[in-house]
Amino acid sequence: MNQALEGVKVLDLTRVLAGPYATMVLGDMGADIIKIEMPGVGDDSRQFGPYVKGESAYFLSLNRNKRSITLNLKKEKARQLFIEMVKKCDVVVENFRPGTMEKLGLGYEELKKINPSIIYAACSGFGHTGPYSQRAAYDAVVQAMGGIMSITGEKDGKPTRVGPSIGDITAGLFSAIGILSALNYRNQTGKGQMVDVAMLDCQVAILENAIARYVVTGEIPMPAGNRHTSIVPFEPFETLDGEIMIAAGNDGLWGKLCKIMNREDLIADDRFKTNPLRNQNYAELRPIIAKIIGTKTSKEWLQILEEAGVPNGPINTIDKVLENPQINAREMIKEVYHPTAGGLKMPGVPIKMSETQGEIVKPAPILGQHTEEILKELLNLTSDEILNLQKEDIF
């Protein structure tokens, strides 16, 4: 056994982002991800630009380590094949609107009759229960509704959407955690179950201290800009040629910062001695620091701050992320070779394990690339049987 989830077989009906992110994470850990796609079309995100030699870079980034089989589940014979596959697999994952699988006669209640050990994970916008259950959701909708936008943005500014689709991605991560927890339960008891994760719920789960602050103080949290809400100085400052983050999280670090600014007098200054005082006199302190930081380049300051041990960082654009020595040393940018698209850089595996290292062992599949292979392997179909089924347009 070389990978942590080796031998775990996942029937993956997911499309676009939340579901495919969950199965990507499982695939990175070694699970066998069998991606089931509609013949001729496939995952909607195969149509999302930008393209590399006709392949969607979006799709390629999210579907590494997966195999693709096409199956038109609206046809009875395809449904039967799917049911046979459920008998041989450990996990089914889908991110349809609740009710879609039931309409196909493939809801959890049906599937558990066929395989009581099956783990069935459903990742949807609002979940399988509650008054909004049937509503369509997009990332932008759950970011708006779940509160994260209301606490992101410039101070006194408008609610701001988080750039990456954090509504989808966190739902993908919680789905993976649910599936793995269910797998542990199944390893002990033999029993499967349904895991129901809603994008909106996950937005609430990641609000951090905003709920506590509101319920205790009664004050509605608002966008706070890039400043820490209670520590000073802990925010970006402009340099001669850009902007850097300086995070002097305690009095010791504040002292170090004063020294490298050649302003040791500030350490004993009655206005700035302690963090509460620095908070109180922020309006006086910020311009003093800003003026000094503005005199050197980002590179110069980052080196000085680093040598002094004051937490700091550049505010990297994506091109700089790809060049960052730590990110590269951790193999967090991997170039994956795809037979059609060629080499494509994508994020690596962020879970580093000493015995079962996560890996990108194969590129994203082309549509239906493994249909024959999977049907032979899971269901022992012969080439002739597959050829006959093909004539009926079920894949």
Added chain:
Amino acid sequence: MNQALEGVKVLDLTRVLAGPYATMVLGDMGADIIKIEMPGVGDDSRQFGPYVKGESAYFLSLNRNKRSITLNLKKEKARQLFIEMVKKCDVVVENFRPGTMEKLGLGYEELKKINPSIIYAACSGFGHTGPYSQRAAYDAVVQAMGGIMSITGEKDGKPTRVGPSIGDITAGLFSAIGILSALNYRNQTGKGQMVDVAMLDCQVAILENAIARYVVTGEIPMPAGNRHTSIVPFEPFETLDGEIMIAAGNDGLWGKLCKIMNREDLIADDRFKTNPLRNQNYAELRPIIAKIIGTKTSKEWLQILEEAGVPNGPINTIDKVLENPQINAREMIKEVYHPTAGGLKMPGVPIKMSETQGEIVKPAPILGQHTEEILKELLNLTSDEILNLQKEDIF
């Protein structure tokens, strides 16, 4: 077995956010989280405001379902007790700077000699390898360095920090996934291993399509405001009394939106017929929609949009999140009773499971609340032995 991770014993040395978030998720799924804290002080976040009757609401929100034992690991007898506990437990989690556990003689290499099945998870700012490994990180630093700030914010505006500490939280989620994957491997092979998760790596892992866009087009992604980068209309609009999100993700939904705006003429309008055209003529289209949406209240529009089936949502502030019927139907706001603080509302469990429902079975512990209980239970110490140890100030 009532919970998915029942019987999984976790020695939790984590503080503040990333690590405690990981163990909270495991605790919600039923793992026994034994939180080891420094005598007299405890987790730093016990000092973070706001307070309810002397207890930190921040701490209470993140440490439900955990038990607390105090142990001064700098004392040899405490170290020995910890080592005895490692023999009886499944997982050790810490989020110290790399090297801290080694200095205590409790690094993974030592612990695996004591218990080869132990799963040792380390969650740090930059990870246990690479040139930045020894640097201190804060959420703000990894958000800056990892690129997410550079693609969040108003169009043509400045890089913007995501309100909640997404750098910590995603590292907590990936750590939980790593631990559960390692648990599956151990269930099969009996072998433990080390899981090393870096906050910075996780920021790269959630950049979504930003890396693909950059490597394919060569254009550096920038803050894009609240607009979808390729779909129109898909953004907030101001109403008479607020702002709402409208997400007309395809031509069908665009048609429905035109109808409810009483502007069916726009459907056939050559400038707006298809999504590419709506993108191209965005400058003309946006004011037309904005003017109409500005004529009714948010409540009126949300109802009209919902009835027409156009994805929509209010941009909720935190007070509205707490009142939302779907969020409440899903029990995503739970009031948890704490013996000192009384009732406190906090996020519920976002993973809904049919057989082993995640639960908040106990409030966050007071410092050292379970020291005696845990020492008796895990190590069979007697009350007298505990009393004697207590005199040596090891807990």
